[in-house]
Amino acid sequence: MYNMAAPKCVLVSFALILICEISSSERNTRDFLKREHTLVKPYQATSTNNPTWDFIGSTILTSNYIRLTSDHQSRQGAIWNSVPCRVRNWELHVQFNVHGSGKNLFGDGFAIWYxxxxxxxxxxxxSMDYFVGLAIFLDTYSNHNGPHNHQHPYVSAMINNGSLHYDHDRDGTHTALEGCEAQFRNKPHDTFIAIRYHGTTLKVSLDIDGKNSWKECFTAHGVYLPQGYFFGASAATGDLADNHDIISMKLYEIDSPGDTAQEYYGLPKAENVEPPREHVDDHRNTVSGWKIFFVIILVLLGIGVCGVVGYVIFMKSQENSRKRLY
Known part of the structure; x- marks a missing residue:
């Protein structure tokens, strides 16, 4: 006789094994979360209650977000992890929200630091210029500077050994590693960025379309970052402004079985970054120069015309005076 209980036992056993495997997988994922480098709700306003993160400048804490700058001019704010990162391969997930009242003019943006x-x-x-390490810039300045062909907002990376100047007047295009356009401002849904550093490869991905999936921004190879640096985020406003909010920062250690790469101890460097280029006057400055030139020419022509007309009038008056004398 066919035993109906056997298949049921097999199905139950398989289900139990599957549940155990899923639970184990979830536990392993959580185990890789590095809590000493993670910032999530509820936020604490004092360093005593929140010993691994420090706040500076215009930063304010609310129950739902950490606001680095409000939608006001001339603000600077930052948050910094106080524990140096000793993880060799890592992935940082940052949930953020950039929004404001400006429709056509807004800025300046925020940065994520290591x-x-x-x-x-x-x-x-x-944050400081001539930094040592990695910066990921999320630049929203709508009236962009410099001779380049990308639109804003723009996400880019910069590797600095302490000797390079970030040229704000040229949007950092002379020292950028890689970048991509990303319309992340004033979104009605959550927006995220993932920064992954594995071996010597840096990969930046975005989730800004509300689809709950990552889309690659860029991948750069030959990037060398030492351990022991600090994670942080900062933002600034100038004549233009926005709200720059951080909702969470989560660092995950990437498990790399068989990874035999040696730890890097030198200064940060990138093999494939373009060398700093000479400043080149952009098209707008050139046009402005020609406009000034033509204005000067028109003014000189106007003065000349006025002089000729005045001379003719003077000669006519002299001629009329001579006629009256006769």
């Missing part, structure tokens, strides 16, 4: 120094406000999206 750098040697921290807690220093400055001109580069609210």
């Amino acid at each position: 750098t040697k120094h921290r807690l220093q406000l400055g001109p580069v999206f609210g």
